[in-house]
Amino acid sequence: MKPTTFYTTSGSFASSPSDDEFLVIENLSKTYRTPDGDHSVVLKDINLTIREDEYVSIIGHSGCGKSTLLKIVAGLERATSGMVRLQGKEIRKPGTDRMMVFQQYSLLPWLTARDNIRLAVDEALPRISPAERRRIVNEHIEMVNLSAAANKYPDELSGGMKQRVGIARALAIRPMMLLMDEPFGALDALTRGKLQRQVLNIWESHRQSVMMVTHDVDEAIYMSDRIVLMTNGPAATIGEVLEVPFSHPRNIQEIRELPEYYELRNHALNFLDRHFS
Amino acid sequence: MLLQFNIQVIVLAAQATWRRSIRPAIVQDYILFPLIGFAGVLLLWWIVATFFTTLLPTPLDALLANMDYILNPFYRRGPGDLGIGWLLLASLRRVFLGFLLGSIVAIPVGFLIGTSKRAMLAINPLIQIFKPVSPVAWLPVALATFNLANPSAIFVIFITSLWPTMINTAVGVASVPKDYLDVAQVLEMPRWRQMLKIIWPASLPYVFTGLRISLGIAWLVIVAVEMLTGGIGIGFFVWDEWNRLNLNSVFLAIFVIGLTGLVLDYLLGRLQMWITHRPPTTT
């Protein structure tokens, strides 16, 4: 295959100035102990540095450990070895500076959609006035287009609606870093496109560090600055890191007409094909 | 599969009927077949009563003999001679008091066991020992302590209501899905607010399961307790009527006790639905 200019292989991250090292994942490994006493290595020797204003996508086959990686960054799981540093400080526990959109939505079933978002806002932003908090909640409900269903309980919502509540909840608390685990996975094509655009709008007007797990190569190219391709588990690691050479703000129609788009897309798909066991 | 027949389904069927959207399947499943079941039992009863006249009254005889009780549930004809409604209320009052006190103790203790490993290790053996004991066995202890029938009955119900609520609350608290706790942790909730805003509401369905089991057993136990203590109540009524060889009223009492138990469970189920916003699990 013709070597392309826009990708670098893993481990070769440059020794950049410290504000480029917003999030540093260093030699991270994760081992789960199975019930019968064995150890199963899920992640091995992960090295990744993410800039303060960078949108990074993670692609890999199901079960390779993408959610596990995200949870370690969130502080919900502990790495077996290696470490994760956020602005130079080691991550030891979860915090509102890194909000997560959970793969399984994780809404609280005894609260309405609105109250799920409100709970997060109340907890994470206790210092602002109640009126302002209410405004933030309503703004984000409207943003994900859930005004009509805001007073319904999660049991009464479809998968896609729940996912949108999860996205609104995460965005509403204005985290420093956004961790999204397949945030658009349960949405229909139309809603997905709209919501991708909205999330991208927010990100483009207020850049922050984002890690997004996805299975959709097009979504990754459209939204992110770099794409992390993971090898298969067990003992998955970073296979390649692709640079997406398009500048923001992006227009999906325009970038789809560029030859680089297809080069990138084929490269990623070939990688995934090769690593399909 | 469990045979399900409770008020919920009857209400469901009734609502469907009122909305004039009678779906034949519902009518058939929840009205026709249960009616066939009842009719079958009545028929069996009738046959047995016709051939063994000394053993049982026929259903019709029983109904006629009980007409006075059924039509005047709230009569007062003397100090001990009260309508069956009064007796029912007296029993319900004991059950409610004992159940309330029991729940007030059981829920916090269950919560403690569910959150603290040490509390679990300390209290669990006690629960395991006391749980298999028929609550009626506590009656002599209570009588010796209180010297009065009524507080003793309430005490026995109190004991009855403890174990299922305690165990279920503890299980509920201990099995709060990790997802919910992850949300709480990401939001940096302090521990006490996690308990209040996440763990407590998440375990409420379990608490209610415990409460419903407790109330069900309490309603079983009160009949036995009242048979032993005497006084005013539906349980003693059963015993008293039997001693007067008045089997008709015993059948009436059995029917009333069963119906009341059904209503109690239904009401608690409604309360659960109203509080937790999730449909209760029918048992």
Ligand SMILES: Nc1ncnc2c1ncn2[C@@H]1O[C@H](COP(=O)(O)OP(=O)(O)OP(=O)(O)O)[C@@H](O)[C@H]1O
């Ligand atoms: N708590 C756990 N205990 C033991 N093994 C676990 C645990 N959580 C995850 N695993 C294992 O770790 C591996 C990676 O899981 P993970 O959920 O991170 O995969 P994933 O890449 O997110 O997959 P998907 O794309 O299907 O969401 C799986 O093989 C899974 O069985």
Ligand SMILES: [Mg+2]
């Ligand atoms: Mg996953």
